[in-house]
Amino acid sequence: QYNHVYPLVTGDFIHGIDARIYANGSAVIADPTGKVGIGTDSPGNKLDVVGGITATGLTSSTAWTSVPGTAAYNSALSCRRMGSILQLKGYLQNTSGPVLIWGAVDVTLPAECRPSADIYYQPAACWTGGSTGSHCFSALMASGQINVYMSAAQTNMSFTGTYPAD
Numbered sequence: 458q459y460n461h462v463y464p465l466v467t468g469d470f471i472h473g474i475d476a477r478i479y480a481n482g483s484a485v486i487a488d489p490t491g492k493v494g495i496g497t498d499s500p501g502n503k504l505d506v507v508g509g510i511t512a513t514g515l516t517s518s519t520a521w522t523s524v525p526g527t528a529a530y531n532s533a534l535s536c537r538r539m540g541s542i543l544q545l546k547g548y549l550q551n552t553s554g555p556v557l558i559w560g561a562v563d564v565t566l567p568a569e570c571r572p573s574a575d576i577y578y579q580p581a582a583c584w585t586g587g588s589t590g591s592h593c594f595s596a597l598m599a600s601g602q603i604n605v606y607m608s609a610a611q612t613n614m615s616f617t618g619t620y621p622a623d
Contacts, residue, residue, distance in 0.1 A: 521546070522567050528552065529563040534616055536570035543572055543597070543622035548615045555585045555610040562614070566601040572622045574599055583611040 486494040494500030496507035519539045526532035526549075534547040549564055576597045583593035583605075593614060596604040605614055 522570055524564060524566060524570070527563045532564060534564075536566060538569055538622055541621060541623040543570060543576075543620045545570075545597075545616040545618055545620070547617065548613050549603075550613050551611075555612050557610040558605045558607050558614075560604055560606075562603045562605050564603055566597065566603065568601065571601045572597055572599055572620070574623075576620050576622075578618065578620060583607055583614050585610075585612040 486492075486498060486500060488494075488500065492500040492503055492505065494505045494507075497505055517537070517539050519537045521535040521537050524532050524534040524536055524547075529552055531550040531552060532547070534545065534549055536543065536545050538544075549562065551558075578595060578597075593608070593611070594606045595614070595616065597620070598604060603616075
């Protein structure tokens with residue numbers, strides 16, 4: 458089966474070019490303002506894709522934001538939001554040593570790193586010193602509150618990962 462491609466180019470080099478390529482009913486659009494659309498006739502951003510995206514080597518210019526610590530927790534945790542994706546890296550360390558946590562941690566995510574709805578997930582690890590073994594589960598709440606649920610007392614909680622923010 459062959460893909461039929463029908464190019465349509467309008468405009469001129471002085472006023473810009475509106476280039477459209479249609480393949481099996483889907484459009485790739487490059488409009489005069491420099492916006493490119495895939496699967497849409499009217500891109501609203503520099504790149505606007507309607508449909509799923511698979512990418513390798515994706516990088517972002519979005520800066521990481523430090524999550525502030527408290528008297529109870531040292532923070533080596535950073536976060537950033539890239540559209541509908543929330544990324545966390547680093548960990549929190551309880552200043553009083555190993556504790557069993559079953560609920561809210563005394564650390565709040567900055568507003569720009571809060572999910573629009575509560576996210577429940579398995580963090581990378583909970584540990585004390587070099588010893589792991591505690592099963593831990595976390596929730597990032599839309600309010601910015603971080604909840605942690607541990608099966609044994611630990612000092613450190615890792616939150617490294619990528620999560621849907623919306």
